[in-house]
Amino acid sequence: MTSVAAAVAEQHLPKEYQSDLKPIWCPGCGDFGVLSAIYRALAAIGRPPHEIAFVSGIGCSSRIPGYTTAYGFNTVHGRALPIAQGIKLANPSLLVLVAGGDGDGFSIGGGHVAHAIRRNADLTYLVMDNQIYGLTKGQLSPTSPRGLKTVTSSFGSLEAPVNPLLYVLGYGAGFVAQGTPADMVGLEQIIREAIRFPGFAFVNVQSPCVTFGEPDAQLKVHKLKMQSLSKLGHNPADRLRAMDLAQAYGTELYTGIFYRTPEPSPTYEELVHARHEELRGAARPRERILDQFRPE
Amino acid sequence: MRSGTVTPHAVANCLAIVRRGPEKNPSASPLLNDLAMRTDLIIGMAGSGGDGVVSAGESLITAAALEGYHAIMTKSFGSQIRGGESSCRLRISNREVLNSGGTLDVAIALNWEDFLKFGAELPVNGHTVVIYDSKTGVAPDRIPLAGVSPAEVVAVPVGDIAKQTAGTDRAKNTVVLGLLAGWFGIARDSILAGIRKKFGKKTPEVLAANERAFTAGIAHAAANPLRTEWKMAPAVAGERPLLVDGNELCAAAAIFAGCDFFGGYPITPSTEIMQFLSREIWKYGGTVLQAEDEIAGIGAVVGASFAGKKALTATSGPGMSLKTEMLGLASIAELPLVCVNVQRGGPSTGLPTKSEQADLLQAVFSAHGDVVRPVLAPISVADTFGITVEAFNIAEQYQTPVIVLSDQEIAQRKETVRPIDTSAFRIVERRRPTAAELEHYTRFRITESGISPISQPGEPGGNYLASGIEHNEHGAPTASGEMHARMTEKRLKKFHPLKQRRDLFVIEGPADAPIALVGWGSVAGVAREALRLAQADGLRVKLLIPKLLYPVAEEIYADFFASVQAGLIVEQSYQGQLHHIIRMFVDVPAGIESFARAGSNPIVADEVLTRAREMTLALQRRRVPQTEPRE
Numbered sequence: 001m002t003s004v005a006a007a008v009a010e011q012h013l014p015k016e017y018q019s020d021l022k023p024i025w026c027p028g029c030g031d032f033g034v035l036s037a038i039y040r041a042l043a044a045i046g047r048p049p050h051e052i053a054f055v056s057g058i059g060c061s062s063r064i065p066g067y068t069t070a071y072g073f074n075t076v077h078g079r080a081l082p083i084a085q086g087i088k089l090a091n092p093s094l095l096v097l098v099a100g101g102d103g104d105g106f107s108i109g110g111g112h113v114a115h116a117i118r119r120n121a122d123l124t125y126l127v128m129d130n131q132i133y134g135l136t137k138g139q140l141s142p143t144s145p146r147g148l149k150t151v152t153s154s155f156g157s158l159e160a161p162v163n164p165l166l167y168v169l170g171y172g173a174g175f176v177a178q179g180t181p182a183d184m185v186g187l188e189q190i191i192r193e194a195i196r197f198p199g200f201a202f203v204n205v206q207s208p209c210v211t212f213g214e215p216d217a218q219l220k221v222h223k224l225k226m227q228s229l230s231k232l233g234h235n236p237a238d239r240l241r242a243m244d245l246a247q248a249y250g251t252e253l254y255t256g257i258f259y260r261t262p263e264p265s266p267t268y269e270e271l272v273h274a275r276h277e278e279l280r281g282a283a284r285p286r287e288r289i290l291d292q293f294r295p296e
Numbered sequence: 297m298r299s300g301t302v303t304p305h306a307v308a309n310c311l312a313i314v315r316r317g318p319e320k321n322p323s324a325s326p327l328l329n330d331l332a333m334r335t336d337l338i339i340g341m342a343g344s345g346g347d348g349v350v351s352a353g354e355s356l357i358t359a360a361a362l363e364g365y366h367a368i369m370t371k372s373f374g375s376q377i378r379g380g381e382s383s384c385r386l387r388i389s390n391r392e393v394l395n396s397g398g399t400l401d402v403a404i405a406l407n408w409e410d411f412l413k414f415g416a417e418l419p420v421n422g423h424t425v426v427i428y429d430s431k432t433g434v435a436p437d438r439i440p441l442a443g444v445s446p447a448e449v450v451a452v453p454v455g456d457i458a459k460q461t462a463g464t465d466r467a468k469n470t471v472v473l474g475l476l477a478g479w480f481g482i483a484r485d486s487i488l489a490g491i492r493k494k495f496g497k498k499t500p501e502v503l504a505a506n507e508r509a510f511t512a513g514i515a516h517a518a519a520n521p522l523r524t525e526w527k528m529a530p531a532v533a534g535e536r537p538l539l540v541d542g543n544e545l546c547a548a549a550a551i552f553a554g555c556d557f558f559g560g561y562p563i564t565p566s567t568e569i570m571q572f573l574s575r576e577i578w579k580y581g582g583t584v585l586q587a588e589d590e591i592a593g594i595g596a597v598v599g600a601s602f603a604g605k606k607a608l609t610a611t612s613g614p615g616m617s618l619k620t621e622m623l624g625l626a627s628i629a630e631l632p633l634v635c636v637n638v639q640r641g642g643p644s645t646g647l648p649t650k651s652e653q654a655d656l657l658q659a660v661f662s663a664h665g666d667v668v669r670p671v672l673a674p675i676s677v678a679d680t681f682g683i684t685v686e687a688f689n690i691a692e693q694y695q696t697p698v699i700v701l702s703d704q705e706i707a708q709r710k711e712t713v714r715p716i717d718t719s720a721f722r723i724v725e726r727r728r729p730t731a732a733e734l735e736h737y738t739r740f741r742i743t744e745s746g747i748s749p750i751s752q753p754g755e756p757g758g759n760y761l762a763s764g765i766e767h768n769e770h771g772a773p774t775a776s777g778e779m780h781a782r783m784t785e786k787r788l789k790k791f792h793p794l795k796q797r798r799d800l801f802v803i804e805g806p807a808d809a810p811i812a813l814v815g816w817g818s819v820a821g822v823a824r825e826a827l828r829l830a831q832a833d834g835l836r837v838k839l840l841i842p843k844l845l846y847p848v849a850e851e852i853y854a855d856f857f858a859s860v861q862a863g864l865i866v867e868q869s870y871q872g873q874l875h876h877i878i879r880m881f882v883d884v885p886a887g888i889e890s891f892a893r894a895g896s897n898p899i900v901a902d903e904v905l906t907r908a909r910e911m912t913l914a915l916q917r918r919r920v921p922q923t924e925p926r927e
Contacts (some may be wrong), residue, residue: 019761021772049759050753050754050755050756050757050758050759051753051754053602053753055599058764063773065761066771066773069759070759071752071758071759071762072760072761072762072763072771073599073602073629073763074761074762074763074764074765074773075595075598075625075763075764076622076624076625076764079592079621079622081592082591082592082595082599083595083598085585085596086557086559086585086595086598086599086601086602086603086607087599087603087753089557089583089596089599089600090556090557090583090599090600090601090602090603090605091603091752091753094603094753111592112592115588115592272583276578279578279579283576283579283580286551286554286580287552287718287719288718289548289551289552289576289718290538290545290548290681290715293538293544293545293713294539295358295536295538296493
């Protein structure tokens with residue numbers, strides 16, 4: 001077989017990553033577009049499904065792993081990141097993806113995001129941000145705009161929203177991007193870039209909730225509002241400018257890569273590997289582990 | 297009055313709690329009155345943080361171990377970060393030591409106020425020899441407190457001797473070692489060897505100073521003989537034991553069992569498990585993740601287990617509360633993991649440095665949902681090894697989280713342990729799918745045993761969705777009540793064989809004995825000693841020690857209780873939590889009582905023995921009317 005033929009034979013099709021399960025989402029949900037972009041990005045990356053672990057929390061978007069043919073783990077609310085780090089540390093050769101909603105990532109699980117970032121765990125974290133709790137039928141979310149009336153904020157929310165982009169930029173994430181299913185080509189490209197980034201990569205996907213979301217947060221509006229960062233001439237190596245642009249979260253809809261560090265730090269898994277190399281051969285056999293307790 | 301000031305109440309606690317049985321009377325034999333040899337000795341020391349009493353205790357137990365004695369050392373601290381009061385107690389014996397014992401034979405107070413803060417942890421009575429630093433400011437005539445006069449009270453200028461010989465107050469603990477070696481003949485050569493080893497690493501001046509301090513302690517003892525002179529009988533040299541605490545053995549057992557991942561968050565008194573693994577596990581290609589919180593710690597463990605590794609987390613009560621949601625996830629996703637809870641006084645911060653057995657109800661009922669999680673408890677330092685290995689085995693075999701309930705006493709108590717033959721332990725691995733099973737892989741296949749093959753990411757053909765949501769045999773989410781019932785049954789029935797594990801119960805004493813003792817965890821050692829004392833007294837008593845606390849093995853308890861008319865369930869919690877659990881599942885004889893006490897108030901064998909005697913008498917009295925009609 002020639003090398004060209006081998007390359008063709010190894011090509012993967014998006015449908016290889018599509019499982020038999022039928023999504024439970026409402027017709028028109030933004031997550032359909034995200035899922036489709038994920039299939040395409042994974043096909044382009046080309047890792048076979050069994051080498052992928054896809055971890056999620058709880059929420060509409062967290063159903064995604066089950067709709068892929070990868071090893072999936074639909075875990076508990078807010079804790080997908082720690083579980084994903086355990087998987088990646090246990091088997092660094094896996095491609096580990098994490099998906100969740102804004103409640104998962106910036107409310108109940110908000111404390112874990114900072115630590116995944118500071119470890120530079122080699123994960124791709126996709127947050128489907130719809131500014132509402134859709135699965136439980138329309139409660140306030142951490143990214144809901146101030147004043148939003150929901151079933152749990154009957155007279156309007158009193159809190160300012162979390163800004164997911166500034167949040168992760170502030171903690172030092174090496175890759176920060178935003179996309180919307182209103183721009184499928186762009187979204188797929190962002191996800192692909194995020195997966196290829198060596199280290200913690202964050203993608204905020206503005207994924208509208210058709211049932212409980214605000215009228216001005218739907219795909220039609222996205223199509224009108226979205227502005228490509230690359231077309232605006234943004235240099236993704238410029239972290240301060242990225243933070244400046246990220247401040248417009250909630251008013252402007254920028255898509256593309258806000259920040260990609262020009263000098264990625266070593267990933268957590270690389271450092272672990274180096275530690276293992278350094279200590280190789282230092283262990284006594286496991287069955288002799290007790291020898292060290294002999295008094296001298 | 298500032299907090300921590302000695303109150304009369306504290307003094308009374310300290311002096312009056314424990315009675316002593318006759319078996320330890322050094323003057324039992326008149327022939328040995330002049331120079332009695334003791335075979336079992338309890339020493340308690342207390343001082344301020346900088347006094348080095350714990351360090352002295354460590355030197356002493358190392359020396360004792362090297363000489364061939366059996367020994368236990370417990371440490372106890374106030375909760376101050378530095379300074380404050382610290383204490384240790386050592387039990388040194390020519391026989392196996394089952395617990396850290398009751399009243400002190402020798403009490404050493406480098407500072408009286410600090411000593412008295414430990415109350416019932418360092419009890420003194422009429423046979424105790426009390427040695428105190430004369431600088432401590434307590435006049436000798438004030439020492440007989442709360443009506444208890446120790447056998448002898450000796451003031452020693454410990455600080456002055458240290459300054460004169462070593463040039464520093466810091467050698468006080470070395471002087472104390474000299475006094476103990478001099479007066480009681482304890483391990484003199486080995487202590488000196490230990491001093492040479494320890495201080496040999498520092499400058500020659502420091503070593504020489506400590507040698508002088510030690511020698512001066514011995515000389516002071518020689519120049520000031522005690523009134524009641526006795527010596528520790530020489531040890532019977534045997535195979536050199538291990539000297540280790542429960543946390544270290546737990547961590548070592550994890551490595552032996554093949555654990556390659558630890559995720560956790562530091563919490564007293566479990567942290568030494570993580571500390572040991574952070575030194576060792578990397579060498580085996582494993583990883584320690586100090587997580588951002590308790591939840592992330594066990595979360596990473598769940599992830600590592602999903603990816604095929606044996607994984608461990610360790611915590612104490614408050615951390616356990618945080619971890620329980622993840623335990624639910626591991627139960628429904630059928631992922632093996634081991635979660636150690638080193639119990640401390642609670643609830644909340646409670647008594648973080650002291651032992652209690654008050655998390656049993658929490659462990660058993662940590663489940664939300666309709667599920668069983670095995671709960672194991674080691675009964676001694678040595679047993680922590682086997683129980684931890686067994687916890688991994690059960691976790692792997694049944695694809696379940698397993699809780700190990702250790703306690704501060706076992707976890708942080710240093711003890712001589714007979715060398716453990718690791719080849720005697722089996723190691724179980726999870727049931728992996730065969731090549732044929734991977735052709736049409738069904739992760740949660742409902743099998744006869746309830747156990748289904750488990751694949752891991754990276755394995756071609758094994759792809760499946762693990763989930764916290766109810767799922768069918770293939771892992772697909774479902775809301776079907778019928779499927780939920782079938783899966784619940786699968787997840788519960790797999791534990792049935794566990795209830796037949798008689799090897800996880802210690803049963804001693806005559807099978808037809810009418811009096812029963814039941815104990816678990818660290819208090820099992822007290823119950824065991826009480827049994828020995830009772831048998832020596834001719835009482836008909838038997839003993840049950842469960843190491844498997846949940847699921848409750850009804851048959852094993854029922855068999856045990858068949859002959860029983862009265863008895864005690866001995867445990868270190870106010871409520872008597874094991875008593876409650878057993879009664880939930882087993883028809884317990886009406887004469888079974890709870891013998892339970894809140895944490896940090898030691899239970900000693902003598903008081904259990906006393907109650908067993910009373911029960912025996914009551915049974916004998918009850919029998920009299922029964923026989924009357926026949927006469």
